[in-house]
Amino acid sequence: MSLGHACVDVYQGAVAALVPYFVAERAYSYAAASGIVLAASLLSSVVQPLFGALTDRWAMPWLLPLSALTAGSGVALIGVFGSYPLTLAAVAVSGIGVAAYHPEAARAARAVASGGNSGMGWFSLGGNVGFALAPLLVAAVIATGGLHASPLLVVPAGAGAALCAAAVRASRVRAPAGRPGESSGSDDWPSFLRLSGAVVCRSVVFVGLSAFVSLYVRERVGGGDVAGTAALCVLYAGGAVGTVLGGRLADRYGRVAVVRRAYGLTVLAVAGVVLVPGPAVYLLVALASTCLYVPFSLHVTLGQDFLPGRVGTASGVTLGLTVSVGGLAAPALGALADTTSLRTALVPLIVLPALGGLLLRGLRDPEPVRRLAPRLPVR
Numbered sequence: 001m002s003l004g005h006a007c008v009d010v011y012q013g014a015v016a017a018l019v020p021y022f023v024a025e026r027a028y029s030y031a032a033a034s035g036i037v038l039a040a041s042l043l044s045s046v047v048q049p050l051f052g053a054l055t056d057r058w059a060m061p062w063l064l065p066l067s068a069l070t071a072g073s074g075v076a077l078i079g080v081f082g083s084y085p086l087t088l089a090a091v092a093v094s095g096i097g098v099a100a101y102h103p104e105a106a107r108a109a110r111a112v113a114s115g116g117n118s119g120m121g122w123f124s125l126g127g128n129v130g131f132a133l134a135p136l137l138v139a140a141v142i143a144t145g146g147l148h149a150s151p152l153l154v155v156p157a158g159a160g161a162a163l164c165a166a167a168v169r170a171s172r173v174r175a176p177a178g179r180p181g182e183s184s185g186s187d188d189w190p191s192f193l194r195l196s197g198a199v200v201c202r203s204v205v206f207v208g209l210s211a212f213v214s215l216y217v218r219e220r221v222g223g224g225d226v227a228g229t230a231a232l233c234v235l236y237a238g239g240a241v242g243t244v245l246g247g248r249l250a251d252r253y254g255r256v257a258v259v260r261r262a263y264g265l266t267v268l269a270v271a272g273v274v275l276v277p278g279p280a281v282y283l284l285v286a287l288a289s290t291c292l293y294v295p296f297s298l299h300v301t302l303g304q305d306f307l308p309g310r311v312g313t314a315s316g317v318t319l320g321l322t323v324s325v326g327g328l329a330a331p332a333l334g335a336l337a338d339t340t341s342l343r344t345a346l347v348p349l350i351v352l353p354a355l356g357g358l359l360l361r362g363l364r365d366p367e368p369v370r371r372l373a374p375r376l377p378v379r
Helices: 002-026 030-057 063-076 084-112 117-171 189-221 224-253 255-275 281-293 296-306 311-328 330-339 342-346 348-360
Strands: none
Touching (some): 002 063, 002 189, 030 084, 030 330, 189 296, 189 330, 189 342, 224 281, 255 296, 255 342
């Protein structure tokens, strides 16, 4: 499940990694290039809760390999079309694939992990690894023939589909007829909505950094494409560390306490990225990324436990809708960068984690979901 997650989320990272190449090869403005990120997020933000609601009614393990192929096919076509609208359409198709994957995958993964924080952390780590590898994969493919070589990016999708199919066959994770996420607990919508608001704040910060940190670091330290790609790799690699760390800290100190402290540290780390000059920016990018990802898997399990009767819907919102909403802010940040500077455009990202932390004040850790989904013996 974790390796399949990596193969799917490489396409979320690939969209941001392609932004500098659209600026260089097609002379897109910052606003137009960030519109590519928006296209990847827009349909995903709309349809992911729908897929989550469907998985609350029926187990849909077949959706995992199909969605992996859809996510990869869209990105593979991104460099084939010279037309900006067709490029947006290709990225939107990829976004739908990503949206279809995550609710069912999150439900199945937590069942395999027996509901534990550390287990979900390892599953989420797969997605972070995919993000981290995306810039290297994109750089290697684009080096062979520019954006026209993008069909080569379909390869991870084939691997991901095979891994997901193998996981489905081996684990035989199934839910009872009717509602896979059914639980004896009651849904706590006020707490869930507060959590979702905090996740939106975190999402805007991470998507903003993903879209522009490569270009920003190139401006700050020089070094051209190599410096920018390195910054993006550091951003995603820090996320991998944060995800595993978050699960372990939550097992010891509690989920809500860990999430709140992570948001507070994120304020300082992002301020350092924006304001501290020189090569130290790489260390601060790593710190910001780690702090942003410590709560990542905890958001998912908290959402599931706040809505124990709608586990798929909760996963679709915390893992999908609120994350995708961050992409909606990318064009606004791009437009601000066009009229001022990249540094000015990144300043609002300092405030948002503080707002997220305020939303989490007073939130209590819910009881873990019981009977999330039964697991049949491995065959």
